[in-house]
Amino acid sequence: MTSNNKMKEHIITLSAEETPTSWYNIQADLPESLSPPLDSTTLKPINPQLLERIFAKELVRQEISAERYIKVPEEVFDAYLRLPRPTPLYRAKRLEKYLKTPARIYFKCEHFSPTGSHKTNTAIAQAYYNKKQGINRLVTETGAGQWGTALAFSCAIFGLKCRIYMVRASFQQKPGRRIIAQVYGAEMFPSPSDQTNFGRKLLKENSNHPGTLGIAISEAIEDTLTSEDTRYSLGSVLNHVLLHQTIIGLEAKKQFELIDAYPDVVCGCIGGGSNYAGFGFPFMMDKLKGKTDTEFVACESKAVPHTTRGVYTYDFGDTAETTPLLKMLTIGHGYACPPIHAGGLRYHGMAPLISYLINKGYMRSVAYSQTEIFEAAKMLAQTEGLIAAPETAHSLKYVVDEALKCKKTGEEKVIAMNYSGHGLLDLTAYEQFLANKLVNYEPQKIKVPAFQVKKGG
Numbered sequence: 001m002t003s004n005n006k007m008k009e010h011i012i013t014l015s016a017e018e019t020p021t022s023w024y025n026i027q028a029d030l031p032e033s034l035s036p037p038l039d040s041t042t043l044k045p046i047n048p049q050l051l052e053r054i055f056a057k058e059l060v061r062q063e064i065s066a067e068r069y070i071k072v073p074e075e076v077f078d079a080y081l082r083l084p085r086p087t088p089l090y091r092a093k094r095l096e097k098y099l100k101t102p103a104r105i106y107f108k109c110e111h112f113s114p115t116g117s118h119k120t121n122t123a124i125a126q127a128y129y130n131k132k133q134g135i136n137r138l139v140t141e142t143g144a145g146q147w148g149t150a151l152a153f154s155c156a157i158f159g160l161k162c163r164i165y166m167v168r169a170s171f172q173q174k175p176g177r178r179i180i181a182q183v184y185g186a187e188m189f190p191s192p193s194d195q196t197n198f199g200r201k202l203l204k205e206n207s208n209h210p211g212t213l214g215i216a217i218s219e220a221i222e223d224t225l226t227s228e229d230t231r232y233s234l235g236s237v238l239n240h241v242l243l244h245q246t247i248i249g250l251e252a253k254k255q256f257e258l259i260d261a262y263p264d265v266v267c268g269c270i271g272g273g274s275n276y277a278g279f280g281f282p283f284m285m286d287k288l289k290g291k292t293d294t295e296f297v298a299c300e301s302k303a304v305p306h307t308t309r310g311v312y313t314y315d316f317g318d319t320a321e322t323t324p325l326l327k328m329l330t331i332g333h334g335y336a337c338p339p340i341h342a343g344g345l346r347y348h349g350m351a352p353l354i355s356y357l358i359n360k361g362y363m364r365s366v367a368y369s370q371t372e373i374f375e376a377a378k379m380l381a382q383t384e385g386l387i388a389a390p391e392t393a394h395s396l397k398y399v400v401d402e403a404l405k406c407k408k409t410g411e412e413k414v415i416a417m418n419y420s421g422h423g424l425l426d427l428t429a430y431e432q433f434l435a436n437k438l439v440n441y442e443p444q445k446i447k448v449p450a451f452q453v454k455k456g457g
């Protein structure tokens with residue numbers, strides 16, 4: 001197996017027996033514990049038990065756990081194998097050749113899942129724990145629809161009802177993923193909707209309100225709180241979501257072992273931070289222990305510069321101010337995210353775990369414009385034949401720049417990137433790019449609230 005993989009090195013695969021059976025919880029290895037979520041009215045730490053009305057019990061437990069490894073339940077493991085996992089580690093040799101770089105470029109292929117992104121890794125786990133607890137129905141929100149399709153898929157395979165509040169503008173303009181979720185049996189409503197008090201109030205003011213992710217979150221939470229048999233599900237940001245995604249990096253680490261390599265650079269794109277954390281944290285474990293000096297680079301949009309221009313402070317997770325306060329890098333929960341095509345990167349905050357690591361200097365981040373990232377995506381399509389999601393293309397841009405730097409210096413760096421999803425449902429974005437019609441949005445006004453958090457809580 002090893003020598004075979006070494007010789008070929010085009011695609012590094014793992015067998016089912018070699019698949020990791022636990023997730024990695026980075027909270028066990030941080031130099032200090034994370035600042036806890038706060039109740040926004042008292043500014044005191046939230047009692048985790050209160051969260052059990054919103055999330056499945058086991059997910060709340062995982063959210064605050066300090067155990068280093070958490071076992072993947074058998075049913076989840078079985079569903080992972082059918083995604084299929086393990087996903088391949090792909091060497092982008094034709095891209096290397098085109099760039100004439102001595103660097104070696106590797107992609108971890110998360111675009112092979114039925115819905116085309118990494119999001120199924122946590123959707124499956126969340127559906128499973130809710131089902132096991134006897135919950136009947138999951139409710140969530142979705143923007144462009146990647147998370148909605150992943151949760152609808154997972155509810156279908158575990159036999160749960162699924163309801164999704166989809167940002168109205170996307171519901172109307174981007175029907176592809178809405179239809180996919182409906183085929184899986186999910187109930188889809190354009191948000192603001194007539195299903196909640198909050199939605200009805202907004203519709204009264206404007207019957208064709210375009211909606212925002214923040215509004216959709218508020219509707220999903222209101223819906224959850226009005227039905228006893230229902231729980232809410234979130235696709236990124238929170239610790240338990242990042243935990244489930246570490247299956248990506250744990251596999252990748254084994255795959256690099258098989259070819260006797262270790263990444264010099266670990267990169268990926270960041271919306272809420274889950275795919276990059278999932279890929280990067282198992283490698284970050286070694287850096288936290290002082291074993292490596294691997295560089296960690298997170299890539300975002302210049303139009304939503306949540307980590308490159310954000311403030312590390314407490315802020316709301318949603319626009320309507322319904323969630324607890326999270327300590328994170330944020331550009332403010334009222335930030336008007338411009339309509340970039342990378343819908344998955346349009347979020348004002350960043351996962352508390354990623355925010356902490358950037359703030360402490362363990363990771364750094366970079367930001368790109370729409371035109372730059374589509375240039376890189378076109379280069380990839382014309383060398384490797386892969387059509388990347390606009391989100392994924394942000395880290396491609398970084399990879400291309402880094403590989404060209406290596407060409408100048410002669411460094412044979414090993415560059416590892418998480419290929420978070422394909423772009424086959426984002427073709428109108430590519431069409432606009434080819435027609436030179438893409439807009440490079442400027443960052444909007446950044447206004448971050450200042451909460452006077454009391455010491456000792």
Ligand SMILES: *Cc1c(COP(=O)(O)O)cnc(C)c1O
Binds near residue numbers: 271276
């Ligand atoms: C949702 C999404 C992202 C951004 O979300 P993270 O939680 O930061 O991973 C990135 N890429 C793709 C393909 C996505 O669907």
